[in-house]
Amino acid sequence: MQKRNLEVCLTPVLLPLYNIENSIVVVIDIFRATSSICYGIANGAEAIIPVAKVEECLSYKDQNCLLAAERDGQVVEGFDFGNSPFAYTEEKVKGKTIVLTTTNGTYAIDESRKRAHQVIVGSFINLDAICNYLRNQDKDILLLCAGWKNRFNLEDTLFAGAVVTQLGLDGFELDDAAYAAEDLYLQAKEDLAGYTSKASHGKRMQRLNLQEDIKFCLNHNLTDAIPVLVNDKLVKM
C-alpha cells in the first residue's frame, strides 16, 4: 500500500513548496487564533469567517456579525474583540457569525484554501479529534504552522509534533520537518508551559499579561469539534 505523506510546513512562506491538491491542511496557530477558533466553534458559533486584512474585516460591519481583529498580540482599536479564547465563550458566540483577522493564523488559512483538498483547524484543545479524523481519511496531510510574521515558532511546531506522534510512522511518509516536530514535542510534552515560556511569542504574551490565555491554549482535548473551511467560512464539521 502506498504511504500517505505526512508533512509539516513550518511557516506559510514555505507553503508554495508543497503539493497540497490532494491534502488535508491543518492550520495551526496555537497562541491564539486556532485555539480560539476551535473554542468558538465548540461553543456554538454558527461560522467564523477568516479574513487576511483588517479592512476586509471592517467591510462586514452592519451585517450582524461580530468583528474580531488582532495585530501584534492586541485587539485592534474599534473592534469587538481579538483572538483571546475567553472572548469565544458560549454566551458570547452561540449562534453568531464572527469575522476574524489575526496577525498570522488567518493569513495561513487564506493561503492554503486556494489549493488544498480540505482545510481544517487544529489546536491542543481538539488534538485527539483532529488525529482521529486524519487517521481515517485517505489523503495526504500537511500540518501548516502559522508561525509569527512568517517566521518559525515553537508552539505551532510542538502541536504539529503532537499530531505526528499520535499518528505514528505506520503508513506515513514523513518529511524532515515532521521528524523534527515530533522530536521537539517528545522533549517538551511533560512541561509544555515551561517549554513554550522560552518561545518568543510566549514572552511577548507574558509582557502583554496574557498568561491566562497561554495556559488555556495548552489545555488538551476540551472539545471534539473540528472547524472545517466550507467556501469562505469555518463551520463545525
Added chain:
Amino acid sequence: MQKRNLEVCLTPVLLPLYNIENSIVVVIDIFRATSSICYGIANGAEAIIPVAKVEECLSYKDQNCLLAAERDGQVVEGFDFGNSPFAYTEEKVKGKTIVLTTTNGTYAIDESRKRAHQVIVGSFINLDAICNYLRNQDKDILLLCAGWKNRFNLEDTLFAGAVVTQLGLDGFELDDAAYAAEDLYLQAKEDLAGYTSKASHGKRMQRLNLQEDIKFCLNHNLTDAIPVLVNDKLVKM
C-alpha cells in the same frame, strides 16, 4: 550589556525576514557543499568561487579553474567534479581556484552576501573554529541553513544546533529556531549518523551510494580553517 542576536534561518526562503546588515552569516549545507568547501580551503585551495547557476559556472571555462557542479546529488555531466568532499583533497585542489555550483549551498551564499556584514562557511569539520571565531566578534549571528530545495532539512539544523549549544545562552538572544535547533542537536548528538539516516537527503544520498560522503561530513574538527567570502570568492580567513 546588550545581548547579541543568535538566530537560525531554517531555509534561504526565510532570509528576507532577517536583518543581517550587522550580522555574521554562517552558511550551512552539511551534505555536502559547505563540508567540501571547508575541506577544500583547508587543503590549500586558493579560492572557491560559489555561483548560483550551472551556466555561470561554465562561463569560467578556459580561465584555468576547476569547475564543479552538482544537481540533485550528482555531478553535472561534463564537469570536473561535484561536491563530494573526496574531490577536495590536497593533491587535487592545492593552489587551485574552484568554481562551484550546487543545488542548495551556493544559492544560500549568493542570497546572503548581498546584505550581510560578513559571510563565512561552516560544517562539522570546522565546528570549533567557527564557534571560537563567532564568540569573539561583536556582531549578531545568523546561522543560515541551506536546506533542500528551500525546504527545512535535519542535518543543517543539527549543525546550527551544535553552534548554539557551544556558544551557550550567555550574552545571546535566541530566536525560536535557535532553541529548536539546540534541542534537536542535544537529542541527536550521541548518534548523528543514526539520527540523520532518517533525513530525506540522507536517504537520497544512501540511494546514490554516497554513504562514505555522509560519514565524512559528520566528522568533527578536522580543520581550523574558516572560509570567508571576500568580494566574490571564498578564501581562507
